[in-house]
Amino acid sequence: MNIASAKYYKDIRTEENCSINIVVETKQMSVPIDPANRHYQAILEWIAEGNTIEEAD
Amino acid sequence: MTKAAELAKMGEVLTNSQIGGRRNIVINGGMNVAQRSSSAVTGIGASDGYFTCDRWNFNTNGNSAGRLTMSQASDGPSGFANCLKLECTTADTSIAAAERFFIEQKLEGQDVQQLKKGTSDAEKITISFYVKGHDSATYTVGLYEGTSGRKIAATFPVTTSWVRQTVTFDGDTSGVIPDNNTAQLHLRFYLHAGSNYTSGTLGTSWNADGNTTQISSDGNSFFESTSATFFLTGVQLEVGSQATPFEHRSYGEELALCQRYCIDLNPASGGQSTSPYLMLGSVYNSTLVIANVSLPHEMRVAPTLILTGDAGNFSVVEVASVRPCTGFGVNGMASSGGGINWTCAGGGMTGGNAALIYVETNLRCIMDSEL
Numbered sequence: 129m130n131i132a133s134a135k136y137y138k139d140i141r142t143e144e145n146c147s148i149n150i151v152v153e154t155k156q157m158s159v160p161i162d163p164a165n166r167h168y169q170a171i172l173e174w175i176a177e178g179n180t181i182e183e184a185d
Numbered sequence: 186m187t188k189a190a191e192l193a194k195m196g197e198v199l200t201n202s203q204i205g206g207r208r209n210i211v212i213n214g215g216m217n218v219a220q221r222s223s224s225a226v227t228g229i230g231a232s233d234g235y236f237t238c239d240r241w242n243f244n245t246n247g248n249s250a251g252r253l254t255m256s257q258a259s260d261g262p263s264g265f266a267n268c269l270k271l272e273c274t275t276a277d278t279s280i281a282a283a284e285r286f287f288i289e290q291k292l293e294g295q296d297v298q299q300l301k302k303g304t305s306d307a308e309k310i311t312i313s314f315y316v317k318g319h320d321s322a323t324y325t326v327g328l329y330e331g332t333s334g335r336k337i338a339a340t341f342p343v344t345t346s347w348v349r350q351t352v353t354f355d356g357d358t359s360g361v362i363p364d365n366n367t368a369q370l371h372l373r374f375y376l377h378a379g380s381n382y383t384s385g386t387l388g389t390s391w392n393a394d395g396n397t398t399q400i401s402s403d404g405n406s407f408f409e410s411t412s413a414t415f416f417l418t419g420v421q422l423e424v425g426s427q428a429t430p431f432e433h434r435s436y437g438e439e440l441a442l443c444q445r446y447c448i449d450l451n452p453a454s455g456g457q458s459t460s461p462y463l464m465l466g467s468v469y470n471s472t473l474v475i476a477n478v479s480l481p482h483e484m485r486v487a488p489t490l491i492l493t494g495d496a497g498n499f500s501v502v503e504v505a506s507v508r509p510c511t512g513f514g515v516n517g518m519a520s521s522g523g524g525i526n527w528t529c530a531g532g533g534m535t536g537g538n539a540a541l542i543y544v545e546t547n548l549r550c551i552m553d554s555e556l
Contacts, residue, residue, distance in 0.1 A: 130232050137514030140473060140526070147515045153232075156492045158515040158525075164367070164486040166555055 129170040131179070138184035145184060209432040210297060211290055211372065212442045213240045214314075214420035216257055216267040220440075220449040221551065225256035227274065230286070235555055238269045239443035240290050242555070247284030247379060251277035251408030261418045262315045262347035264433070268418035271376075277408040284379040285400070286407075288417065291556035293485070294332075294362045294369035299424055302330065302370075307356025312372065313428035314350055315419040318343040319412050322405040325378075325387065326352055329371040329399075333360030337391045338375075340401045349419065351428040357391040366485050368556040372422055375400045376407035376415060444482040451550040463499075463542045463550055464525065471532040474501050474540045480522040480552060487518045488552035490525060498548050501527055502541040503534050510542075520554065 132151040137158065139146040148159045148171055159167040175181065218239040226236040230252040233244050237257045251273065258270035269288070277284075301307050312326060327338030335357060341350040362369045375382075378400040385397035392398060407413050419431045434442075450463055466476030480488075492498070496510040512528035527542055534540070544550065 129234075137516070137526075139516050140469065146517065149512075149514055154493065156495055156513075158490040158513060160487040160489065160515055160518045162487045165489060167489045167553070 129167070129174075131170065131174045133182070134171055134174065134179070135182040136184040148181060207432065208423045208429055209421045209434075210292060210424075211240075211420050211422045213238060213439055214418070214431065215265055215433065215439070216241075216261075216269045216418050217436055218439050218443045219257040219267075220443065220447050220452075221549065223257050225254050227254045229253050229255050230275070235447070235553075238267075239447055240555075241269055242289045242291065243286065244289050244373075245286040247281055247381075249277045249280070249284040249286065249377060249408060251275055251286075251377065251406075253407070258416065260416060262349070264431075265315065265418050268315075268416045271407065271415040273408055273411050273413035275408075276411050276413075277377075277406070280377070280379045280406060280408075282379040282381045284377060285375070285382050286377045287373045287375045289371055289373045290420070291368035292370040292372070292422075293556065294365045294367060297362055297370045298364055300356070300362070300370075302357050303333075303359055303361030305358055307358045308424045309353055309356050309426045311351065311353045311421075311423050311425055311428050313352075313419070313421045313423075313431070314417060315347050316341070316343050316350060317345060317347045317416045319414040320345065323401070324404050324407075324415075325375040325400045326350075327373050327375065327399065328354060329373060330357070330360050330362060331367070331369050331371065332363055333393065335360045335391050335393045336388060336399060338387055338399060338401070339389055340387070340404060343415070347416070349428075353426050353428075355390065359391065360393075372420075374417065375404070378404070378406070441482060444480075445485050446553070446555045448480055448482070448484070448488070448552040449549060450478065450552060451544055451548065461544050462502075463544060466525075466527065466540045466542060468503060468534045468536050468538045468540050470536050471534050472529055474503075474527045474529070474534070474542070475516070476525045476527060476540070476542055478522050478525055478552075480520075484520045484552065484554040485556070486554045487520055487523070488554040490515050490518075491551040491553050492548065493551075494548040496527070498544060499527065500543045501529050501534070502543050503538050506533070507543070508533065
């Protein structure tokens with residue numbers, strides 16, 4: 129999976145990160161922080177390659 | 186044996202043997218469901234993905250220059266209305282050692298416990314499928330088990346006519362498959378491979394020999410010419426040593442099975458969305474709507490929300506105002522559904538109002554929990 133960018137998304141009530149928005153080719157995705165989700169697993173691999181997730185607004 | 190006893194015995198056999206109950210472990214083997222795209226997807230080859238027919242994954246590595254078009258085609262042997270069609274659009278005849286691609290369906294561990302893999306009672310497994318191509322060719326079909334890394338494979342021929350191929354593998358007394366919802370048994374059709382995968386003798390019995398015995402060195406490469414095609418349908422994986430007739434399920438049944446892994450929230454027909462009002466929410470403050478989506482089926486895990494366009498293609502309808510969205514994010518998403526937040530940076534909304542999320546064009550809005 130070719131992840132172009134990744135950014136945390138914050139729960140407005142708890143102020144905690146609740147998901148990660150990523151851009152993959154022409155698609156925008158919102159990925160729940162769930163180790164069983166294949167896109168979250170891909171994000172972890174992407175981080176292991178030296179990339180970082182941008183902080184939430 | 187009396188007539189009554191004979192009938193009772195027959196009933197027992199029908200109920201308990203291979204021909205009783207649901208036989209096909211594969212989902213969407215008839216290629217009837219294509220939620221992501223029923224039309225052709227071009228330029229496939231650089232990265233993995235689910236592109237057309239549900240549950241069928243294109244898997245690649247090694248950066249082959251080969252490219253293909255994938256589609257759900259209205260073609261098939263007698264009794265089949267659809268198939269998965271691959272057309273080579275860019276050939277790659279200089280195959281690097283690490284190159285490989287295959288078409289795959291991943292099965293959850295909890296759905297293949299009846300194979301009794303890793304026990305002394307391990308069952309034989311029979312795989313049957315219909316294939317054709319542009320010319321005579323040979324490819325490899327195999328099973329890969331994710332936890333122990335054990336695998337088994339066989340070659341199969343392809344001709345220019347639809348032919349049903351059948352392969353029976355022995356049961357594997359090693360490598361217990363965990364009873365869980367992760368990818369455990371992988372059914373693969375290998376169509377292109379370099380020497381990293383073909384340099385050994387094809388492993389036609391269960392083994393953990395590494396990659397070199399995974400794919401036959403006698404096989405063809407799908408990328409050998411731009412005239413290459415590969416058609417596949419009627420895929421069935423069942424317990425036992427006999428290939429029984431393909432188990433046709435209704436479209437509704439098959440769609441329900443597929444929706445454990447993929448749900449299209451915005452189905453389209455003829456280029457127009459048939460349900461442009463995606464979900465109902467409540468305005469939280471001047472720039473944010475919190476919406477909720479209840480999924481029609483429990484999905485495998487909490488799904489990813491995938492938009493084929495950007496947030497600007499979606500609008501918030503609040504009372505009589507329509508405002509373009511500028512961002513989105515799942516919030517509290519679970520396998521049965523949850524929250525999706527939509528941001529309208531322009532502001533102007535009134536907290537407490539109801540709001541509808543609307544998409545005007547033929548964009549896909551997919552919930553994905555695939556393996």
